[in-house]
Amino acid sequence: MTGLTPLDWVAAQHDGILETLCQFAAISSVSTDPAYAAGMAEGAAFLADHMAWCGLENVVVAPTAGHPVVMGDWLHAEGQKTILIYGHYDVQPPDPVEKWQSPPFEPMLRDGRLYGRGVSDDKGPVIVALSAIAAFLRGAGKLPVNVKFLIEGEEEIGSAHLDAFVAEHAAALGADFVLSADGAMWRVDLPTVTVASRGLCALEVTVTGAAKDLHSGRHGGSVANPLQALSRLLASLHDETGAVAVAGFYDQVLVPSAAERATVQAIPFDEPAYLQAVGASEAAGEVGWSTLERNWLRPTLELNGIWGGYSGPGSKTVIPSEAHAKITCRLVPDQAPGSIRDCVETHLRRHCPPGVTLKVTQEPGGAQPSAIASDHSGLHLAMQVLEEIYGEPALQVRMGATIPIGGIFKHRLGLDTVFFSFSTADEDYHAPNEFFRISRLHDGLRAWIRYLTLLGQAA
Amino acid sequence: MTGLTPLDWVAAQHDGILETLCQFAAISSVSTDPAYAAGMAEGAAFLADHMAWCGLENVVVAPTAGHPVVMGDWLHAEGQKTILIYGHYDVQPPDPVEKWQSPPFEPMLRDGRLYGRGVSDDKGPVIVALSAIAAFLRGAGKLPVNVKFLIEGEEEIGSAHLDAFVAEHAAALGADFVLSADGAMWRVDLPTVTVASRGLCALEVTVTGAAKDLHSGRHGGSVANPLQALSRLLASLHDETGAVAVAGFYDQVLVPSAAERATVQAIPFDEPAYLQAVGASEAAGEVGWSTLERNWLRPTLELNGIWGGYSGPGSKTVIPSEAHAKITCRLVPDQAPGSIRDCVETHLRRHCPPGVTLKVTQEPGGAQPSAIASDHSGLHLAMQVLEEIYGEPALQVRMGATIPIGGIFKHRLGLDTVFFSFSTADEDYHAPNEFFRISRLHDGLRAWIRYLTLLGQAA
Incomplete structure (x- = not known):
């Protein structure tokens, strides 16, 4: 040949x-x-x-x-x-x-x-x-x-x-x-x-209540429910405007210039067609930025998985011992993966509700x-x-x-x-x-x- | 014989x-x-x-x-x-x-x-x-x-x-x-x-964002994350004092008399021993009531399971299409299972964040x-x-x-x-x-x- x-x-x-x-x-x-x-x-x-x-x-x-x-x-x-x-x-x-x-x-x-x-x-x-x-x-x-x-x-x-x-x-x-x-x-x-x-960093969170799964009738109201604690903790990560509520999260973010924002705004982007393609009813996220700006110029904190308790058919009246979540952040210049992980961990420790213990695992590495x-x-x-x-x-x-x-x-x-x-x-x-x-x-x-x-x- | x-x-x-x-x-x-x-x-x-x-x-x-x-x-x-x-x-x-x-x-x-x-x-x-x-x-x-x-x-x-x-x-x-x-x-x-x-009623909640799982980098910041929406929604079910924040939830609750509370308080209850038995670091729940009162005299709303996204080893940078939770409430006289389910569903619909659709399934039956x-x-x-x-x-x-x-x-x-x-x-x-x-x-x-x-x- x-x-x-x-x-x-x-x-x-x-x-x-x-x-x-x-x-x-x-x-x-x-x-x-x-x-x-x-x-x-x-x-x-x-x-x-x-x-x-x-x-x-x-x-x-x-x-x-x-x-x-x-x-x-x-x-x-x-x-x-x-x-x-x-x-x-x-x-x-x-x-x-x-x-x-x-x-x-x-x-x-x-x-x-x-x-x-x-x-x-x-x-x-x-x-x-x-x-x-x-x-x-x-x-x-x-x-x-x-x-x-x-x-x-x-x-x-x-x-x-x-x-x-x-x-x-x-x-x-x-x-x-x-x-x-x-x-x-x-x-x-x-x-x-x-x-x-964008860069990337990841953490995993485990919230533990009692040492074992408990009957939600016999024990409901007596001790903390880790699922409830985790929901509260995860909800605290964003504020009402959709911004990340973690102290220090935006400290190193280079604010885009007016010219950079103008360049992004000039890109042809058919938002209804995008939403139809992914099957979403509406765009959502941080207030004050366009959809393309939020995805390209702004950092995010995303929950990638939550699990705990019973997920099978029917109901199971249990207060589970543990609840878990996986979190990743997308980073923009000049956020560093390690320091953002530290900020998120500090936030989680500061906002953990009473009655449960918190374990935060920082996934090593990450990307600039x-x-x-x-x-x-x-x-x-x-x-x-x-x-x-x-x-x-x-x-x-x-x-x-x-x-x-x-x-x-x-x-x-x-x-x-x-x-x-x-x-x-x-x-x-x-x-x-x-x-x-x-x-x-x-x-x-x-x-x-x-x-x-x-x-x-x-x- | x-x-x-x-x-x-x-x-x-x-x-x-x-x-x-x-x-x-x-x-x-x-x-x-x-x-x-x-x-x-x-x-x-x-x-x-x-x-x-x-x-x-x-x-x-x-x-x-x-x-x-x-x-x-x-x-x-x-x-x-x-x-x-x-x-x-x-x-x-x-x-x-x-x-x-x-x-x-x-x-x-x-x-x-x-x-x-x-x-x-x-x-x-x-x-x-x-x-x-x-x-x-x-x-x-x-x-x-x-x-x-x-x-x-x-x-x-x-x-x-x-x-x-x-x-x-x-x-x-x-x-x-x-x-x-x-x-x-x-x-x-x-x-x-x-x-x-106590009585019982149950609901299941499904929050749907985009029609399919999305890459959290390509789409993070553009559309709603159902796990984040669900966390926020579930966190709204209780207030800062540990009380259920659902409008109407306590409306039919018979407030225990002083004599009833005294009877409960007279029951020998070794709280440290109880906490040790279940392996909990501390008691937790609605402020203003003893642990036994919270379990016997007060209604609760418990999360029994949450699931959505990736829960395997390592990380997966996904925004899942769906997030789920199972909820049960324990009821006291004179709460009725059906009307409490209705109150919770109304609360969920009222507090559902934008960008996602909510499905609430009331489990039939329940117990007085x-x-x-x-x-x-x-x-x-x-x-x-x-x-x-x-x-x-x-x-x-x-x-x-x-x-x-x-x-x-x-x-x-x-x-x-x-x-x-x-x-x-x-x-x-x-x-x-x-x-x-x-x-x-x-x-x-x-x-x-x-x-x-x-x-x-x-x-």
Whole structure:
């Protein structure tokens, strides 16, 4: 097959690329739950095999204190730029499994979409990047630029060990900038590049009342009910205006300038269509900011899970011993994950009702909020390619979600990150029935091949 | 074996009675969860067989709109009183199963206690009552009084269909009063009779935000989080003083007289010992009332379960579509279950935060609070027998828990109910590791035989 142009190679390999993605997405590489340890190991091994097949060299499954990183490179484009290509092979848990129309780890094509856990976030985009590399290396035998791949296994749990790994391997990871296969595009009908993402930190709360579950008649009124205490405690985290009521939470927040707010307000955003798409009756949140501003420019504190007592059919007259909640905060510059966790823990301890004991567990790690300069050359090359592919100018947008690597690569390697993903924010990743548009697989292949080609010509 | 005195018969049958209880308690007759339908059917059949073996006549498993009632009688003591003996064969769910030291449906003897779901509530006390009957009928061939048995299968779900059943069979259920094998004694070290119990009503709440689970980064700040809305809503149900903040909740509450409060205050109650027994650091609840008053004289609103979002290991950055809670209220005279449910639903609808939709399900049925006159002759006979057995005067106490039958038998049959149970309130029914003291099995057998004997002599 050598001697083909990259686009010819892709055309010839059409079905094979999709089949590879299906094989990859059939692997249950869920990083957050130890029950999926075998799926994680299988995911890393599959990826390493495929990277070698694509023509990358020095492929290695490199251990970390958590799940391993899969690396490989091709460094024979003398005098050319070097890009560090990032992605992740771990996926979100499939829960609630019963809400999937087809099993989460049996990828299925329906209506021009591939359905399955991880197809959009981030296995589809990773296969796009690798297939673009294969199109050069297996087609023409060489790449126009030098590439290093770093595909991690802990993105869905906040890239907990990536920071230490990157610090340790800083010398080997040197590059001109990072090109990320992760970081879904904002909308399917608008070419965009992402210039900022929010940070993340997490805590878990346990409220304990009596040492054992109690009969709510025999004991109701005598001792504290942990569910009631937890509800009260969690309700105290926001005020009546929807703002976070935690002392110190907003202290480090950079207030957006009038120009920044104007830029966001100029972005075309059809709020009724958005609400219809997610199935919400109305927008909600902090008073005084538009919906897009709340999601892009403002930090949030979200409850991700609450549980305690009886949840089966019928009723059970119990005062449970324990009640639990999981909390995450999305952070904006210059909030730091550790100090925000401390603020939330202090608030929880200060507001815990009497009669119960409180345990707060700060999840280690977290992610810094991050941003790239709006005139970065790698960013503008991405905008140029998007305009070629989609026929309209690409907009610079922000991101409510978190990609911790922005902060890590900036801090540890001094590198900016250009997000060049072809998944889309509406593809139900982190929810049942995650999907990836097949058309975006093809757009992405063309775009990555064009980007690498133009980058080689820019030297 | 005929010709034996009842006590001789019991002595000879010692091991057999315990074995029968173990067989009965091994049946998973959980009424609230349809998954246990087979256990319910088996429980009713076992009970009917055993009632016939005890010498009762006209034994029948009588259908209701829910789980069946098991009945039987012996009506050959001409000129003597007739008592309607009540108990139940259904039990609480075993959850959380992992907290049991031995499997909930494999009854196990340890340290003079029988451990297993339902042994204390109410299978042990039912076997006490039936064995006392057998002691007369299989020992001497006759009873000193007439008896009718009504053992229901829905006590743990609020006796939902008993009211209609009793109304329909009112003519056949005529008696002088009800003697209940259910209604655990307050303390193991103090003989007591229960003269009042609280009523019960239940609701379930579902708060829905977006139509599907959302990524908390992509959407956090844009739309309402149902967990946050639910916490806020549930927190609004109580005020800062621990009182229920629902408009109308206290409107029908009969304020206890100074004499009633004095009687409760005179009851020996070692609060530190109580708190140690349940493993609570301190008492908690409505300001202005003692712990015993809050449990006996005051109504409560308790959260029995909350669930929504992710509760597995690690974190999942999700804004769930739905959040749920189960609520029960304990009622005192003259609160009515239906009107209190209405008050709570109205409060919930009035306080539901914006951006979510609220569904409130009122569990049908409920139980009236009930009380017996403190000079009732059947009650005083119980106090006399307890004093004989335990060597000290029996105290009249109230009950925080609910026994709906008090209200049903009073309303439908005009009968008072005397509670004569030998389980004890500390036996962890409705919690893991429920147990029944073997010594109380023997006390109960002596007491029931003595009670029936004295009742026959009183005619």
